[in-house]
Amino acid sequence: MTLLRLIFLTALLLPASAKALSVDVNFNQAANSVNAEIDLSSTVSLDFSVGFEKAVGLTPQNFSIDAELVSLTDPRVVNRLPTSLLTSLPAAFPVLISVEPDPTKGFAFSGAATIELYTKSLHYTQGTPLRLFHAHGDETFQDITLMTGSGSYRVRGSTGQFSDFLILVDLRDNLDVISDKVSQLENFTNAVRQQLSFDAETQLVDLVQELSSALDQGQHPQAMTALNELIHVLESDNGTLYPDVWRSSDDVINVRGRLLSLTQTLRYSLRIN
Template sequence: MLTLRANLLLLFSLVAMPALAPFSLAVAGGPCIVETEIVDGRKFKADICLPDPNSGPDFEMDFELEFHLDPENPGSLLNLTVPCVGFSVEILDATAIADVESRLPDPLNQSIDPALPLRVTIEPPVACGLEFEDDYDAEFDADNLVWNAQSPYRLMKAPIGGSYRDITAEVTPGSVRARGCGGTFSEFVLVVDQVQDYASESVAAFADLGITLANGAIGPTAITTLGNDSSVSQAAFAAGNYAEAIARLDDMDEHCGTLGGPALPNRWRSARDLENLEGEVVSRSGHLKFLLGRLNGDP
């Protein structure tokens, strides 16, 4: 007999479903369902309700991936269908929770909330040919959780089996709605950060951004432009001028949009033969703006 976790992974790995129509899965043993669909030709949406195997309240949340779709560039998003997203969701048992927590940036202070022990995985099948340009926006909208100002929840992303990276760009009421962005996939979890040392995290995030900008695939003009944006922002942060630091990162995001292409590789496809550096730079910029906003008094 398959466990609930194994059942879910098996069922969601199936791709023999309508490409554009909503798909519903009734979960055995409970009234919950998981519905997935493509909205407006650019957004994958999953309404998730899974029964707690320990007979507690159902785990409920929405997960969304929204891609950029340029009407003047039909090739900016190709083959976005439910099966081509490669979506799966699982309830993490104690062993899986321990594995996830060991791969978090700060395992001693970051943890999975027992009220939402869910992991979403996005692994587009190679044969489907999903392609997109620039970054995507990811969102967890968790009905089980309660939002408070200076919320400790963070959205994390990792390659399959790899180290998680904090991609949180904002956490807003909804009950808890955490958003971030990226240029690559695959695992997403929502965690609680007990410490939230925004200043130290900002220092580390600027260093991480610098490592990303040092990638040899980025052209010299883009390196100079984006490196200058980062340096000016970091200087403003060091001076305690957080609003100015955020503004300079806004400039970086705008420059990424202009430079995306040969100067700043900005395309991902399911063949996994391209490196979407534009999406990863914008992801790091977005997380830095979140940290700087908290330092500047944002709730």
């Protein structure tokens, strides 16, 4: 068999990226939520929902969801993985979901948005490596998982911003995942601390340092205590101490929403360790 023919046959066997499908979205303004039932092929379907603490301009004109089947080697995914050796798209569910509110319209939300995905195309098993990942713009995909469960596979996460979501098989050691999530939390804290009041900055920095120090010393119960205290502080705030608005123009940082997403997914990883 010639090399050219081998390359041609291999290309035929690889799943090709399909055109993104703009899906029908059901809006529930009273509940600040949206839901979409998405069928991408005879074997790939899912329910995808987003819930908000508060939202403004949550209408079909302002808010859209796209979904598509992508190649397992699609550079839009592969080049943005935490590691191409240990994280990958599941062959049974190579789905990329994009949430793109119109930047010229008035959509905005406060706090953390809750993301839920349910599919029969995947099956939950105890200790499953399937996780929900998110990336903003062209950034690297990050694990935002808060919960996984059966039915056939259900996953929940949270985010303080949009755009791309997918399920990945994550074979990294959980201690490495925890270390990565702590680094993300520390980096984001350092990036936004100057935007905060003295009291808010001190509270945030002290709790993050306490959490990080406890983990460095292998003291997971103490780390969990500091983490739960930080999450309580963030959940109790209404945007007074920590700015908590994201808008489609993407010109402000949703500090509270981002911190909640980072801390909640870290708590998930600590709980399953």
